[in-house]
Amino acid sequence: MTIADPQARPRGATLEEVAKVAGVSRATVSRVVNGSPRVSGEVRRSVETAVTQLGYVPNRAARSLVTRRSGSIAVVITEPTGRLFSDPFFPRLLRGISGGLSARDQQLILLMPESPADTERTATYLAAGHVDGILLVSLHGDDPLPDRIARAGIPFVVGGRPLRGHAASFVDVDNRGGARSAVEHLLAAGRTTIATIGGPGDMGAGVDRLAGYRDALADAGLTADPSLEIAGDFTQGGGAAAMEQLLAARPDIDAVFAASDLMAAGAIAVLEAAGRRIPQDVAIVGYDDSPVASTTRPRLTSVRQPIEEMGQEMARLLLAAVDGSDPVQRRVILATELVRRASSAGRRVP
Amino acid sequence: MTIADPQARPRGATLEEVAKVAGVSRATVSRVVNGSPRVSGEVRRSVETAVTQLGYVPNRAARSLVTRRSGSIAVVITEPTGRLFSDPFFPRLLRGISGGLSARDQQLILLMPESPADTERTATYLAAGHVDGILLVSLHGDDPLPDRIARAGIPFVVGGRPLRGHAASFVDVDNRGGARSAVEHLLAAGRTTIATIGGPGDMGAGVDRLAGYRDALADAGLTADPSLEIAGDFTQGGGAAAMEQLLAARPDIDAVFAASDLMAAGAIAVLEAAGRRIPQDVAIVGYDDSPVASTTRPRLTSVRQPIEEMGQEMARLLLAAVDGSDPVQRRVILATELVRRASSAGRRVP
DNA sequence: TTGAAAGCGTTACCAT
């Protein structure tokens, strides 16, 4: 008489069964499965035979229960609906993370809290220690997650520089340097009145790209002008709205640096509607080098970022922290590259 | 003297501890936590107090071990690198799935096998019963996963019609109907020589959109012409290459139906380079209504699909199957909608 | 090098 199976789902072989087939004890099978050196070659072989014969796969739940390790890594993406839908950033990053994790067969658990209530549940879940480590992506300034999981003592790595000074490890692309190179490029082309459509002020990427813009102007001996700076939300619609405002306030601009390609695309549409020629009247540079950069007319000069590499590096850092082999705070900044296209070509006729 | 903690990670309160604080047995606490009706209101309250006081969160591993349920759902995305990077389809779908799952606090586990070896590992992992159910996305014809997990008896739902007749539940958008409506729209505008750049021949979306294209032609009394049909890979580059071939073979075409917006964007670039005016000389319709549809010049008429809804529906179906409450095969087809823009506007002058 | 046995935190059955 066997105990009723709650869900009557086929259950795989257990350690016990493998042990019986191999004629050894459970402990020995466990050692073989976990690659312990304290097993004789002969016994190891017979156990391995039994394992393949029975198609044995360790039960993760049982293992987790005793090791206190879940074998999984959480990726938390907290993004206001809308951006996730249009931005290729996330699939690329996930691909990188997945690649960085695959060597160690940790499972990737994806959490996408949509509401503050969701975030609360997510925080509880994470703080309860259900994952071995956490990757925080697209963090906004007021997110309670970093504090919560830091207090719970779970290792985590942030993607993008966190704005508030959490003593956390993070991986970022060189937003400031990338923005600077974009604006330097515009200056070198003879542009003098360069506006910027920035990212959200509560995100590292937004703040840093604005700083890079100002850096380049300062180096050229120009002073920052608030009427040339406006914040967007990384979306195409946001870019268009920002461009309308800019144009109304400063009809004399001859160049725009947009902190995302989508915003640049929105700006282009508005500029054309206003009768400005690109790049003759107004030059424009975007950010991300996303696929849209090749579809705009004219094609868009943009700052390319190594997103997959960023994901991979995040995974690497986190695994090191989880292993306890590298408890140190690490900050990794990956270089960007300016891709020149038609939208910023030619020299302006003064 | 306590037993050494393998990772010295803070461990949360256990059922036992809650029981002690509340002055009841473990069994009773378990009942309260799991919402059993067989507890008196008074006891329930005192247990709840103890739970919040101790910040108790159930240990999933322990629970899984006895219930044989993991509390997690896997999403497997098998996509040749390249498409995932540019297609907003995946984030949208994930968002929908995540939303559909959130009501039931199942964890979403994301698997993105990149190589055949990865796929093999993934199959083993899934077949071992580590998840309660599986969502298969972007399946290609030769994928071994459906057979493997069907044999293992794990419930699964496919996103997009599977090509080989797996007796599986699936959710799809009405690719055939969507394509048909796109081509009917072109016919209504007076176009007579309509080419198509299709999707991959090993994917349901590719096959069905081609079928819809042929449906519309047949209804109009036109016969399918192989020289007007060419297969693409859903990418912009693929669309451009396909358009080159089409133009070389049939310089007389006056309309193109592309099975993705990205391919349409590639086609537009090639057409313009060849000196064709859009839509005067050649009208063009895309598929997906993705953000690029608004950035092309002229803006792209396209078929809009309810992707988030598709994800949500997949989650709903899977949860029903996991509960055993709906073991029936279900096929859900979601309607599409044609969004008219400038790329197909105007009537052709004969 | 190998085995016996003690947990890990829960659930669910069987009494009470």
Next chain:
DNA sequence: ATGGTAACGCTTTCAA
């Protein structure tokens, strides 16, 4: 309605 207790499958001392 509540409590005692036997699993669940695995890792890890401790002995041999």
